[in-house]
Amino acid sequence: MSEEIGKKIDEALKEKNMTQKELAEKAGVTEAAVSHYVKGDREPRSNTLGVIAAALGVTAGFLLGVGIGSMTKDDKLKKFEELKNLILENKELFSIEERAELAKILLN
Structure with a gap:
């Protein structure tokens, strides 16, 4: 891990x-510690x-590489495009209630 x-x-x-130096200063750890974390020699507490x-x-x-938090911005944008296309390709399958629910989610 x-x-x-x-x-x-x-x-x-x-x-x-x-x-790495800027991160160390911002996080209040040594630059050497950050270097070890990046190399995978050590794992931060x-x-x-x-x-x-x-x-x-x-x-x-x-x-930690778990959940949506593990995705980069580019990965999230790619996933959004995939979901958008999936919804558009299948829009006729959605009931009025499901469409309203999607709209409500997007507007909140």
Whole structure:
């Protein structure tokens, strides 16, 4: 799991255009610790993981690779396009109530 967390930290760093040093300063950990996390040599403790996630503007779930929080912005946009196309291709199968429910979800 350490390697997965390291990959996710590195991915978030690149997406935020942030250096390991900047992350270390923001998260209140040493630059060496961040380097070890990125390499997968060490795994941050749960409280440190939360602080790193907050400093990167992501969820702990993203760093752990679980749930929707594990998806990058590009992955979420791709998934949205897939869902939108699926709905459009099957719109005639939706009842009036289901259409109203979809509209309500989108408008809230």
